[in-house]
Amino acid sequence: MSRSSRLAATASAAIVATCAATAVMAADIFVVGGKPDDPFWSIVKRGAEDAGLVVSAQGGSVTWLGPQNYDNLGVDAAELIRQAIDQGADAIVGPDWVPEAMDPAFRAVVAAGIPLVIYNAGGIAAADRLGAMNYVGADDYKAGVAGGEYLTAAGRKKGVCVNTLPGAANIEAYCSGFVEGMTNGGGAGTVLPLPATSFGSATAVAQAVRAHLLQDPAIDAVFTVGNVDANSAISGLEQAGKAGQVQVCGVNFDETILTNIKDGRQACAIDQQGYHQGFLAVSILNSYVNYGLTVPTREILTGPGIIDASNVEATMAGVKAGTR
Numbered sequence: 001m002s003r004s005s006r007l008a009a010t011a012s013a014a015i016v017a018t019c020a021a022t023a024v025m026a027a028d029i030f031v032v033g034g035k036p037d038d039p040f041w042s043i044v045k046r047g048a049e050d051a052g053l054v055v056s057a058q059g060g061s062v063t064w065l066g067p068q069n070y071d072n073l074g075v076d077a078a079e080l081i082r083q084a085i086d087q088g089a090d091a092i093v094g095p096d097w098v099p100e101a102m103d104p105a106f107r108a109v110v111a112a113g114i115p116l117v118i119y120n121a122g123g124i125a126a127a128d129r130l131g132a133m134n135y136v137g138a139d140d141y142k143a144g145v146a147g148g149e150y151l152t153a154a155g156r157k158k159g160v161c162v163n164t165l166p167g168a169a170n171i172e173a174y175c176s177g178f179v180e181g182m183t184n185g186g187g188a189g190t191v192l193p194l195p196a197t198s199f200g201s202a203t204a205v206a207q208a209v210r211a212h213l214l215q216d217p218a219i220d221a222v223f224t225v226g227n228v229d230a231n232s233a234i235s236g237l238e239q240a241g242k243a244g245q246v247q248v249c250g251v252n253f254d255e256t257i258l259t260n261i262k263d264g265r266q267a268c269a270i271d272q273q274g275y276h277q278g279f280l281a282v283s284i285l286n287s288y289v290n291y292g293l294t295v296p297t298r299e300i301l302t303g304p305g306i307i308d309a310s311n312v313e314a315t316m317a318g319v320k321a322g323t324r
Contacts, residue, residue: 001024003151027058027091028091030062032065032066032080033045033065037067038226041279044120044275045278046322048064048303052282054286063092074168077097085109090115092114092287093285096118096130098271099122102305103130106132109116115285115289120129121170124298127298133298134300137189143173144223145178146181148177149179150249151221152185153185158219159220159223161174161189162190162209162223163191163225164196182202199229202235206234209237210239221246221249223248225250227250227257248266252269252272253269255316262309269307270307271303271304273303274302275323277302
C-alpha cells in the first residue's frame, strides 16, 4: 500500500471511529419522579439535571416525567413508565411507589431490553424482583426506625406517624419503621392514615394533627413522611396548644424545616439525600449505555441520616445551593 493510500485508510478509519463513538454516546434517559411543585422532588430533579449535563455533552438527553398530583399515584406513574418506553428511552429511572400498579410497567421496561434503575422507593428487593441494575436511595424502613429511636432517646413515650399517602410502599415502610423504632426505645407508636389528597395540604394535615392530639393527650411525638407535612404538623400541634410538649421529626427537609430545628420547633429531620438519588441514578445508566460500565454494589444507599441541632448549621449551606 502506498503512503498516500495508508494515510487515506487511516483517515477513513478515524472518521468511522468518530462517527461510531458519536452514535454510541447519546443516551436518552427518562426519569420518573414526583410532581413539579413537590419540594423534595425538585431536589431529586436538580440532581438528575446536573448529571444530565454530562449526558447532553455526549449527545444524549435526560427527560423528567412526573404526575400532576398524587391522587392516583401508582396508576399514573405506571403510565409515565410506559410513556418513556413508547418515546424510545435508552434507559429508565423510576421509584417503585406502588408495586401492584407499577411492577407490570417496570417488567415491560426490562422485557424491551431497556436498562432500568429503581430509585427512592422499593429498595433492593424491588430491584431484584424486577431485574433492575441497581437501587439508589434510602432504606425507608430504617429511616422510620431512626426517627422513632431518636424521639424515644429524647424522652418521648408515645408517637404517631402521619401517613398522607396510604398504599405507597415507601410511605408505609416509613410508618412501620417508626412504630418499631418507638418500640425499640421503650415507647409506643401508632399510624394516623389520611386521604392521599391531604399530602402537601397544609390545612388538611394541620387540622388532622390538631384533632388527633386533642383526642389522645398522651401523644408526645409526631413523625411525618414529607417536609411539607412536617411544617403542617407543627402548625397543628401549636393550634392544639401542645407547643413544647410534642416533638416533631420527619422525612426530608427544606430551609423552613432547618430554621425550625435551629429554633427548637422541630426535633429532627431524616435525610435521604435526594440530590444523590437523581444524580447517581442518571450517571449509572449513562455510563452503562455508553461504555458498559456497572456498579457492582447494587444497593447504593443515600440515607437515612439525621439532621438535628448538632448539624443543622452545616446543612443550611447545601439548601441554599439547591442540592439538599
